[in-house]
Amino acid sequence: DTGVSQNPRHKITKRGQNVTFRCDPISEHNRLYWYRQTLGQGPEFLTYFQNEAQLEKSRLLSDRFSAERPKGSFSTLEIQRTEQGDSAMYLCASSSDRGKANEKLFFGSGTQLSVL
Amino acid sequence: RKEVEQDPGPFNVPEGATVAFNCTYSNSASQSFFWYRQDCRKEPKLLMSVYSSGNEDGRFTAQLNRASQYISLLIRDSKLSDSATYLCVVNKDSWGKLQFGAGTQVVVTP
Numbered sequence: 001d002t003g004v005s006q007n008p009r010h011k012i013t014k015r016g017q018n019v020t021f022r023c024d025p026i027s028e029h030n031r032l033y034w035y036r037q038t039l040g041q042g043p044e045f046l047t048y049f050q051n052e053a054q055l056e057k058s059r060l061l062s063d064r065f066s067a068e069r070p071k072g073s074f075s076t077l078e079i080q081r082t083e084q085g086d087s088a089m090y091l092c093a094s095s096s097d098r099g100k101a102n103e104k105l106f107f108g109s110g111t112q113l114s115v116l
Numbered sequence: 117r118k119e120v121e122q123d124p125g126p127f128n129v130p131e132g133a134t135v136a137f138n139c140t141y142s143n144s145a146s147q148s149f150f151w152y153r154q155d156c157r158k159e160p161k162l163l164m165s166v167y168s169s170g171n172e173d174g175r176f177t178a179q180l181n182r183a184s185q186y187i188s189l190l191i192r193d194s195k196l197s198d199s200a201t202y203l204c205v206v207n208k209d210s211w212g213k214l215q216f217g218a219g220t221q222v223v224v225t226p
Contacts, residue, residue: 033212042120042203042216043160056213091159095212103148105212107159 002026004108006092012114013082020078021111025094032075033105034067035091036060043091049075050097082115089113117142120217122204127222129194136190137220139204146215148207149180151189153200154219160203163189194224 005024013019025032030051035043046065047057051072061067064082069075079086089112093105122139129135141149149166164171166178166187177190187204201219208215 031212040124040218042205042218043214044216045213048213093212103150103207103212103214104162104165105214107161109159 004092004094004106006090006108006111008111009109010112010114012116014116015084016081018078018080019082019113020076021090021092021113022074022076023092023108024074025092026106027073029094029096029106030072031095031097032069033093033095034075034077035093035107037089037091037110038087046077046090079113082113084115087113087115118217119143119215120204120206122217122220124218125221125223127220129191129198129222129224131194131196131224131226133194134190134192135194135222136188137202137222138186138188139217139220140184140186141204141206141215142185143206143208143215144182144185146185146206146208149178149187150205150207150214151176151178151187152203152205152216154203155200160216163202191222194222196224196226198222199224 032049034046037043049069064080089110091110093107151163152160153163154160170179175192179188204217
């Protein structure tokens, strides 16, 4: 399977715990995005990487959130001291940076986070 | 006001019928427009890009009206498999920071 891969698919945690999600993009894509989606809403942009450089972060990304893409390949999203409001589907997407292809995002299946 | 607004539906459509729905966007500087499809508990997938001249992909037709800042999607000869949530997506930058609407749910019934 050469699509975007996310792990784990589901994560249940207690409030106050830290969680980390992983995303493996399509191998030839150098752009990687994290989005968050809650029930009944569309995905909301969180952050974006061009290779290993994190180029933009949404104000939705509080200081409890950190994302890395150390070698420009896979990425991790960590949430520290989770809160019930963090419960959502966390979607990773990737794209090529060639011409208009940079706007066509391919999404992974997401990680569903439930904070109890 | 949300940047991208859609009628949440649901639009209940008999199999074989035509359904159309719009979305509006607030940023007149938006550059690119898309429709994504999202099945229940699945990831969004690109359905089609939307061009100013209008474009068609099989049974799907998308239109863009920049003056009125709305985008439309029309589905002809609806199939049961067209049941999904259709997300209107706008890009105001030259890269993938997409603004998604909350989606329009379409339910095609036998």
